Amino acid sequence: MGSKVRAVVKLHVAWSDSWEFTHGLHDGLPLLPTKWAPRHLLATKNQLKALGKRPGGHDPVALLYGYSKRGNCQWFAPLYLISKAKPKLVMTPRKWHSLNLANLARRECKRCHRARDYVIPPTFGMCFPCVEAGENTDTTTLSGVAA
Ligand SMILES: [Zn+2]
Structure with missing residues (x-):
């Protein structure tokens, strides 16, 4: 079994004025384990959709990551700023x-x-x-x- 422990890194992030604890960078984005992402500030595409919003051309500001239930597979999900999200397009x-x-x-x-x-x-x-x-x-x- 490989080690799943990632180093904790303090980074300047888009959703806060101060340093935040992350698990470092992945593809240039701060990496957050599931429990660390502030739910009122950041959301995945599906979570934005549930809020009636869409990324609206904004790039993700962080990556959420976790492991599958069996623990043998790692997943990543881009996180977007809820404050910059645009309303979902409505079909007229x-x-x-x-x-x-x-x-x-x-x-x-x-x-x-x-x-x-x-x-x-x-x-x-x-x-x-x-x-x-x-x-x-x-x-x-x-x-x-x-x-
Ligand atoms: Zn024909």
């Missing part, structure tokens, strides 16, 4: 409408202009029946295969 009827139009455009065949119930592969640019019809009428490739 207009936004839903434009999203629906965009999705419809992705399903419309450029050749037969039918809306399919799947996304048209960009490499083909047309629906599968059109691709197959195009292959069947292309006699040069067919005779090439047959020869």
Whole structure:
């Protein structure tokens, strides 16, 4: 069993004006064990979501870490400042409408202009029946295969 004890390091951190105890730096971010992160100041993406917020382009200011229940696997979760988080984007009827139009455009065949119930592969640019019809009428490739 490898040692799980990390050295305690006092660092200047984004969520406090004074030194805070951390477990050093990981990927350039202060590392905090689960019980050390101030819940009223820092939150993971999922915790922000539960608060109706999102990181809003801000980088994480710390990394939360812990071990799986069996203790054989370590996990990390970026922590964001709750004070800098932005409200979660709300879908308005207009936004839903434009999203629906965009999705419809992705399903419309450029050749037969039918809306399919799947996304048209960009490499083909047309629906599968059109691709197959195009292959069947292309006699040069067919005779090439047959020869
Ligand atoms: Zn088509």
